[in-house]
Amino acid sequence: MQSPTPPRALTSRRRFLETGGVATLALASSPAIAEIAEQSSSSRSRNTESVRLTVNGRQHALDLDPRTTLLDALREHLALTGTKKGCDQGQCGACTVIVNGQRINSCLALAVMHAGDEITTIEGLVEDGDLHPMQAAFVRHDGLQCGYCTPGQICSAVALLAEHKAGWPSYVTADVATAPALTDAEIAERMSGNICRCSAYPNIVAAIRDVAEGGRS
């Protein structure tokens, strides 16, 4: 099958968001604003923890209320809004990020417990401005409708391939002592932690299968 042209619209939208994010950070780091932010935060609560988070290869020093989830730290403190808040209770998978190579629900993780960990979000999957092969496959296979669950789906799918490569079994693996082939049933089971309310599942499975097979279908 001939593949469609590269997703220029998506790329430029992402670039726009990135630019916006950088501008926000630059504002926040100007001395006057930083002072106001510090005053208001100390008047609210002195119970904060200094946390160093490594996100997409960059280190960030944050002062966080220990109640802050990793999801809120990413979105509200680091302006990395690619990671989505869906249910905020570990049931939908929209907040999936990759920590030390493993996918987790960032909504159920306290940011203070992830100091020193290597955190990868959807923003960190792009390499030299090119979409990650999994992102490109989702576009190619139309693995989304509204797109809200997509960053979580893609982070989950990237980690899924690494888990499968490491030989992990799943609940549908007939003999858990063996390393199973990545059938559609295996992909569906392994992606069950990511809910898609638009039900784009067939195309999500197709996108993952495509990348697993190492090329374009």
Added chain:
Amino acid sequence: MKPFRYERASGVAAACAAAARPAAKFVAGGTNLVDLMKLQIETPAHLVDISALPLSDIEETAEGGLRIGALVTNSTAAADATVRRRYPLLSQAILAGASTQLRNKATTGGNLLQRTRCPYFYDTTKPCNKRVPGSGCAALGGINRMNAVLGVSDDCIAAHGSDMAVAMTALSARIETIAPDGATRTIPIDAFYRPPGNTPHIETVLAPGELIRSVLLPPPPPGRQVYRKVRDRASYAFALVSAAVIVASDNGLVNAARVAFGGISYKPWRSVEAEAALIGVTATRESFDAAGVSALRDARGYGYNDFKIPLARRTLRATLAVAAGVI
């Protein structure tokens, strides 16, 4: 979420001492606790982070068993080569629970200590003796289709949600703990959970500050191990009923059997009655059904969950049939 003091435990002794204080809680994976804290069902004043303690090893024991550290994640345990080869039941059960994202964070100790998913425990507008002792039980006359049918009381009919612990119960696992005074003990998993009685808020025999260090699996018993989970959707849902069985037979006669159920009691429910009913019988669907009748003899439905009694019997029959190769 209510404010709390966050502390990273520097060692096991320090962790136990810190968690022995009033309103202190251990946190490891946090997948259940953080959720409950957001809902203000759990409101610890001190959160003792034990995730960096050296309790993440899986090691073979001198007697031919396996010791799984309390901080081994569910994913790591399920993917462990020895677990998969010798305790496939445990691997299957863990993989039946939650999602990969949750299993990557959830730990062995935390899985054992997870709270019930009874909808009325979660609904803070309704009475719940487990959440607010003495307030009553909304599940008794409520939508109780997910609740327990064995071993519970009129004060609480909550079911335990773990799959992992059901396999561990069939495998006669023992739980190794350490107390703030340094004392260690080993608790058979079947004696680890306290019946609800009139104190359903006290769920295990653990003392304040007592820390689960590891779970000890004896050498696997003879026979084929099979875990089967029945639920409302094909994946990522709590069990209505599950069955963990290990069956060995010789010339069509059952000579060894282990049976445990999930989803039907306050704890993973080991059925010595079903095991006794299986020994020496011919491996047929009829004898397996009779074992299920023995297992559910004392079961009581509460309306919406009446269906769990025949469902548990049929699930056991079907699971035993697979394990014994009787189609």
